[in-house]
Structure formats: C-alpha cells, structure tokens
Amino acid sequence: MALFDLWDIHFGYPGRAPVLTGADMTLEAGERVCITGHNGAGKSTLLRIMVGLLRPEAGSVTAFGQPRRAEADFHEVRRRAGLVFQDPDDQLFCPTVAEDIAFGPLNLGASREEALGIVERVLKQLDLMHLRDRITHKLSGGEKRLVTLATVLAMEPDVLLLDEPTNGLDEANEARLVEVLLGLPQAMVVVSHDPHFRRRVGTRSLRLHEGRLTDAEPACRHAVTP
Ligand SMILES: Nc1ncnc2c1ncn2[C@@H]1O[C@H](COP(=O)(O)OP(=O)(O)OP(=O)(O)O)[C@@H](O)[C@H]1O
Known part of the structure; x- marks a missing residue:
C-alpha cells in the first residue's frame, strides 16, 4: 500500500492561471522522492494539498490507505505526515527553541517530562543541543531551518514533507542534514532546487512542469528498507 497516492490533481488559486493540471504521484x-521544478511551478502547493491545507479542484488524495476529502479526513494525515514549511517563520512561534520543539508532543498529550525527553532526543539527533534555550526569533536563517525540522521530528511522523530544507544552510550543516535524512526510517518528499542534494538524498526524482509531475533525473540510490 502506498503511503500517499495523488491522482490527477488539478488546482489553481482564485483569479490566476491553473497551477496543477493533472499531477500524479x-x-x-522507504522512498525519498525529490521534486524539482522552476520557481512558481507549484511544488509548495502540491505539499499543501498532500496534508489538506489546500483542497484540489479535481483529482484525489489517498493517504495511509484512505481517500481524504473533508477537513476531518486530514487531521490524521497532518499527524502522520510532518510538513516542514519553506519559511521557518510560518512554523516557529514559541519564545524558545525547547518550547517550540515541545509544543507538538505536549499538544498530543505528552507529559512535561516526556516532552523534555523528546526535546533532548531530537536536538541530539540533529546536533543542536547548543540551541536548546535560545530565543527562536533571534536564530539565524539556517538555525531556524534546522529547528523547524526538529519540531517536526518531535512529532514522530510516518512521512516527512520537506520544502527546500537546504535553504540558508552552510556546507557543514547541509552535509549534516544529508546524513540525518539518510539515517531516518521515514519515507519523505523533498522539494529542492539543489541538484547535488537531490542526488545524495533522493531514491527517485520528479519534475513538476506545466502542472504535471514527470520523472526527472535517474535515481542514484535504491529505496531504503523501511
Ligand atoms: N496564496 C496564494 N494566492 C495566489 N497565488 C499563489 C498563492 N500561493 C502561491 N501562489 C502562486 O501559485 C504558483 C505556485 O506557487 P508555489 O509556491 O506552489 O510554487 P513553487 O514551485 O513552490 O515555487 P518556488 O520554487 O519559488 O518555491 C506561483 O505562481 C505563486 O505565485
């Protein structure tokens, strides 16, 4: 069973030309599907459709074996598929890094102690312990991006949806991110303009062009076992 099955997705923003015109994915x-495509092609739009933040005009979204149509159908999808937004400021809203990471688990019913344990685990996993008590809005762009990933990993999703995860990262942090992603068990969809990053991380690459997804560069790695 596929984790996600998007079929013939059509979508346009009001008063603008259609963005997606029959996208299948x-x-x-065990897959890490990379998506590329020019600016404004609709990559972020597609990720938002996957978790129900936008609803397609036609076509279907099946996630975790169930067709998803109404808002209520997407609650489970958003719990099981963690979306890391392109702009970290859309995702980070607590005063400190630790509070931002603890927010999701606390919201799902974790105790204070459990949440603190999760904060420590994901910060160690991403080598970010030094940022634990920093004021979130004073972090650099690259630091914010890594913390955003930490907030999503803290929710232990089954699927990761990453929108331009290398934006603003220096070489060392990009290399570290590659290692972290390759070590994760989750299937993921990664939107990236960075061909080197896509080749390192992706098990498959798609190009979004004129509203549809097609195979892009040949895969360089085989799917990892889940
Ligand atoms: N809320 C919105 N209202 C109207 N138009 C929008 C909205 N969000 C995005 N768009 C437009 O829809 C198109 C697709 O946007 P989207 O952000 O999905 O592209 P993208 O492929 O992720 O681009 P990039 O590579 O620049 O991040 C663009 O032309 C964009 O201007």
Whole structure:
C-alpha cells in the first residue's frame, strides 16, 4: 500500500492561471522522492494539498490507505505526515527553541517530562543541543531551518514533507542534514532546487512542469528498507 497516492490533481488559486493540471504521484514506504521544478511551478502547493491545507479542484488524495476529502479526513494525515514549511517563520512561534520543539508532543498529550525527553532526543539527533534555550526569533536563517525540522521530528511522523530544507544552510550543516535524512526510517518528499542534494538524498526524482509531475533525473540510490 502506498503511503500517499495523488491522482490527477488539478488546482489553481482564485483569479490566476491553473497551477496543477493533472499531477500524479505516489510515495511508498522507504522512498525519498525529490521534486524539482522552476520557481512558481507549484511544488509548495502540491505539499499543501498532500496534508489538506489546500483542497484540489479535481483529482484525489489517498493517504495511509484512505481517500481524504473533508477537513476531518486530514487531521490524521497532518499527524502522520510532518510538513516542514519553506519559511521557518510560518512554523516557529514559541519564545524558545525547547518550547517550540515541545509544543507538538505536549499538544498530543505528552507529559512535561516526556516532552523534555523528546526535546533532548531530537536536538541530539540533529546536533543542536547548543540551541536548546535560545530565543527562536533571534536564530539565524539556517538555525531556524534546522529547528523547524526538529519540531517536526518531535512529532514522530510516518512521512516527512520537506520544502527546500537546504535553504540558508552552510556546507557543514547541509552535509549534516544529508546524513540525518539518510539515517531516518521515514519515507519523505523533498522539494529542492539543489541538484547535488537531490542526488545524495533522493531514491527517485520528479519534475513538476506545466502542472504535471514527470520523472526527472535517474535515481542514484535504491529505496531504503523501511
Ligand atoms: N496564496 C496564494 N494566492 C495566489 N497565488 C499563489 C498563492 N500561493 C502561491 N501562489 C502562486 O501559485 C504558483 C505556485 O506557487 P508555489 O509556491 O506552489 O510554487 P513553487 O514551485 O513552490 O515555487 P518556488 O520554487 O519559488 O518555491 C506561483 O505562481 C505563486 O505565485
């Protein structure tokens, strides 16, 4: 069973030319699907449709084996598929890094102690312990991006949806991010303009062009076992 199956997705913003005009995509366990395409092609739009932040005009979204149509159908999808937005400021809203990471688990019913344990685990995993008590809005762009990933990993999603995760990262942090992603068990969809990054991380690459997804560069790696 595919984790996600998007079929013939059509979408346009009001008063603008259509963005998606029959996009198809599947995501299987163990896959890391990279998506490329020019600015404004609709990559972020597609990720938002996957988690129900936008609803397609036509076509279907099946996630975790169930067709998803109404808002209520997407609650489970958003719990199981963690979207890391392109702009970290859309995602970080607590005073400190630790509070931002603890927010999701606390919201899902974790105790204060459990949440603090999760904060420590994900910060160690991403090598970010030094940022634990920093004021979130005073972090650099690259630091914010890594913290955003930490907030999503803290929710232990089954699928990761990453929108331009290398934006603003220096070489060392980009290399570290590659290692972290390759070590994660989750299937993921990664939107990236960075061909080197896509080749390192992706098990499959798609190009979004004129509203549809097609195979891009040949895969360089085989799917990892889930
Ligand atoms: N809320 C909105 N209202 C109207 N138009 C929008 C809105 N959000 C995005 N768009 C437009 O829809 C198109 C697709 O945007 P989207 O952000 O999905 O592209 P993208 O492929 O992610 O681009 P980039 O590579 O620049 O991040 C663009 O032309 C954009 O201007």
